[in-house]
Amino acid sequence: MQIHPLITDSKSLADLCGRISKSEFVAVDTEFMRENTYWPELCLVQIANDKEAAAIDPKAPGLDMKPLLDLLTENVDVLKVFHAGGQDIEIVHNLTGQTPFPLFDTQIAAMALGQGEQIGYSNLVDAYLSISLDKGARFTDWARRPLDKRQIDYAIGDVTHLSMIFPMMLDELRKTGRGSWLNQEMERIADPSNYVTIPAEAWRRVRIASRKPDVLGRLKALAAWREQEAQDKNLPRGRIIKDETMADVASHPPRTQEDLGKVRGLSAAWKTNDIGARLIHALNEAQPLPKNEMPERDPRKPGLGKEGALVADLLKLLLKIRSREINVASRLLARSDDIEMLAAGVRDELSILEGWRYEQFGRDAVDLVEGRMAFAVQDGKLRMTRTER
Secondary structure (H helix, E strand, O other): OEEEOOOOHHHHHHHHHHOOOOOEEEEEEEEEEEOOOOEEEEEEEEEOOOOOOEOOOOOOOOOOOOOHHHHOOOOOOEEEEOOOOOOHHHHHHHHHOOOOOOOOEEEHHHOOOOOOOOHHHHHHHHHHHHHOOOOOOOOOOOOOOOOOOOHHHHHHHHHHHHHHHHHHHHHHHHHHHHHHHHHHHHHHHHHHHHHHHHHHHHHHOOOOOOOOOOOOOOOOHHHHHHHHHHHHHOOHHHHEEEEEHHHHHHHHHOOHHHHHHHHHOOOOOHHHHHHHHHHHHHHOOOOOOOHHOOOOOOOOOOOHHHHHHHHHHHHHHHHHHHHHHHHEEEEEEEHHHHHHHHHHOOOOOOOOHHHEEEEEEEEHHHHHHHOEEEEEEEEEEEEEEEEEO
C-alpha cells in the first residue's frame, strides 16, 4: 500500500479524493481535541482504500476541504468504513450538516461476529491481524504543529489496518448470512438527527428526580440557556454549570441574583456578573412544562410489577443463552426495553418480534412467556427445552 506524505495543499487533496472516489470503500478516521471546547476541534483526517492511504491536515493554511467532504457525504458509490465512528460522524455533520453515507461501522459488525459488545480498535486489530498497536501517540496534543512522524504514522495506521480488516469482516458476514442483521444499526448511526443539538430539548439529558411541571419548566429554561452559553463561548457544558448544580437550581431556585453566591457549584462572582444575570433572566422567564411535554413512560410499556420483573429476568437469561449459542452480542440481538415490554404483555412494534431477531430470539422468547419453553440443565449446561401445555 502506498502511504502518502502529510497532505497540506488543496491540489494533493483533490487528486487523492479523485482517485479514491473510484474505490468501493474508504476507511476513515479523525483525530480531534474537545476537552476544552464545546465543538470538537478537527486536527487530522486519515483515509485509505486498499491501495493508498494518507493523513490530511485540516489546519493547513488555505486547504480546501470540499473534495474530501464531498467524498464523504455526496458520493454514494463509495462505502465509508469507520470503527466506533460516532464522534467522527459528528465532526463531519458539524462541518456539512450531513452524515457520511453509505457507511459501515466495524464495531457494530463485530457484534454480529462474536467479538463482544463494544470491542476496542486495538483488540479488533489484534483479533484480525495479530498486530499489537503502540498506543503511545494516542493521547498526544493533535492541535499542536508541527506534527511529528510518530503521530502521523500512528494516525495513518488506524486506517491502513481498518482497510485490511473490513474485507475480512465482509467476507465473514457473507459466509454467515449476517450482513442484513446490521442494516438497522447502520441506519441508526447514519441518522443526522443524532448529531443535532436543539437547546429547547437539552433538558431531557439531565437527570432530575422531580416530575413537577414548574421544576421541569425551570430545568428546560436553564438547559437551553446553558447550551447557548456553551456554544457562544465554545466551552464544554460542564464548564458553564454542571448537571447536578443545574438540577438543584431548578428544584430550589434562588430569588435574586445576589442569592447565586450561595449556590454550591457556582462561582461567587455570578451574584454580580453578566452570566449570573442571564441565568436569573432564564429562570424568571421559565414557564411550567406543558402537559404534552411531560416525560412519560413508553405508552406501550405498562408497569411490570413483581411477577413481570421475574419474567423479564427469565427472558434476559434466555437472551444470554441464545447469544452464546449463536455467538452474537446480546445487545445486538435484543434491548432491555423490548424485553421488559414483552414481559409486560406487549406484542406490537417490538424489534425482537420482527425479521432476523424474531427468528433468532423472539419466537423462543414468546414461547417462554407463554409456557411453551422451559429451562433445563443438560450435560452441565443450561439449555432451553420445549414443553407441552
